[in-house]
Amino acid sequence: MSADGLRVELGRRYRFAASHRLHSDRLSEAENARRYGKCSNPHGHGHNYVVEIGVSGDVDLATGMIVNLADLDGFVEREVLEAFDHRSLNDEVPAFRENVPTTENLCIEIYRRLRAFPKARLERVRVEETNNNSFEYLGDVANEVPIV
Amino acid sequence: MVLLTRKIEFSASHRYDNPALSPEENRRVFGKCNNPYGHGHNYTLEVTVAGEPDPVTGMVVDLSELKKILEREVMQRMDHRHLNVEVPELAGQIPTCENVALVIWKLLEPKITQGKLYRVRLYESADLFADCYRNGVA
Numbered sequence: 655m656s657a658d659g660l661r662v663e664l665g666r667r668y669r670f671a672a673s674h675r676l677h678s679d680r681l682s683e684a685e686n687a688r689r690y691g692k693c694s695n696p697h698g699h700g701h702n703y704v705v706e707i708g709v710s711g712d713v714d715l716a717t718g719m720i721v722n723l724a725d726l727d728g729f730v731e732r733e734v735l736e737a738f739d740h741r742s743l744n745d746e747v748p749a750f751r752e753n754v755p756t757t758e759n760l761c762i763e764i765y766r767r768l769r770a771f772p773k774a775r776l777e778r779v780r781v782e783e784t785n786n787n788s789f790e791y792l793g794d795v796a797n798e799v800p801i802v
Numbered sequence: 803m804v805l806l807t808r809k810i811e812f813s814a815s816h817r818y819d820n821p822a823l824s825p826e827e828n829r830r831v832f833g834k835c836n837n838p839y840g841h842g843h844n845y846t847l848e849v850t851v852a853g854e855p856d857p858v859t860g861m862v863v864d865l866s867e868l869k870k871i872l873e874r875e876v877m878q879r880m881d882h883r884h885l886n887v888e889v890p891e892l893a894g895q896i897p898t899c900e901n902v903a904l905v906i907w908k909l910l911e912p913k914i915t916q917g918k919l920y921r922v923r924l925y926e927s928a929d930l931f932a933d934c935y936r937n938g939v940a
Contacts, residue, residue, distance in 0.1 A: 660936060660937065662900045662904060663934075668929075717898070718818070719900060722831065
């Protein structure tokens with residue numbers, strides 16, 4: 655927040671490719687097929703995901719930046735991209751061993767991984783699963799949505 | 803409340819360099835953005851105005867008026883210019899996406915009298931942008 659009452663948020667987009675399968679062990683095969691359709695096909699499928707994050711903070715007078723991009727990019731690379739890129743979300747991301755890797759849940763998981771970023775405040779995580787479907791999580795520390 | 807967004811594109815050059823820092827420190831902090839002769843971008847600016855549609859015209863804002871404001875305040879000032887050298891509002895500042903978005907906000911807000919400026923989003927590239935809001939509004 656700046657003295658003139660204005661707020662600036664930095665937006666940054668990243669990409670990763672991963673496979674997933676939408677399938678819940680808590681549902682019958684028929685129910686899985688009905689709810690998830692072809693997204694429940696047994697061997698999974700993949701997407702080129704786009705992750706868009708927004709971070710806010712004071713603009714540093716010396717650098718003109720909310721956060722040094724190298725620091726932000728390094729953190730996202732380590733915490734998210736290395737863990738997700740060219741992987742199976744169901745098999746290789748612990749949060750999705752039990753939970754369905756829908757893109758809603760992916761937003762929440764990415765938010766959880768990035769909110770510890772020490773140099774700016776994470777405001778939002780938006781994930782584009784395809785050009786036509788995107789999901790956004792604004793975080794809610796007091797009343798966080800559980801992954802289901 | 804309805805939000806209306808108008809998009810324009812401009813091209814400009816800039817360089818990140820803080821004279822208070824040593825050349826080595828500038829290099830470390832700003833990387834290749836510190837290259838001495840500068841570099842440029844195709845900027846995309848999205849200006850969002852909030853308001854209620856006028857009962858007669860059905861419009862939140864007269865788009866031709868908004869286009870003129872953007873032409874005068876942004877295009878004429880920044881398009882095909884060097885932001886460090888030719889834009890007085892940025893004098894003494896590092897022309898980052900954040901600072902350029904703030905300058906654009908301050909230029910536009912007093913000129914937009916129909917509706918209220920809601921958001922300025924400035925893309926420096928497809929993967930990097932800054933959003934500016936008035937606190938408490940968004």
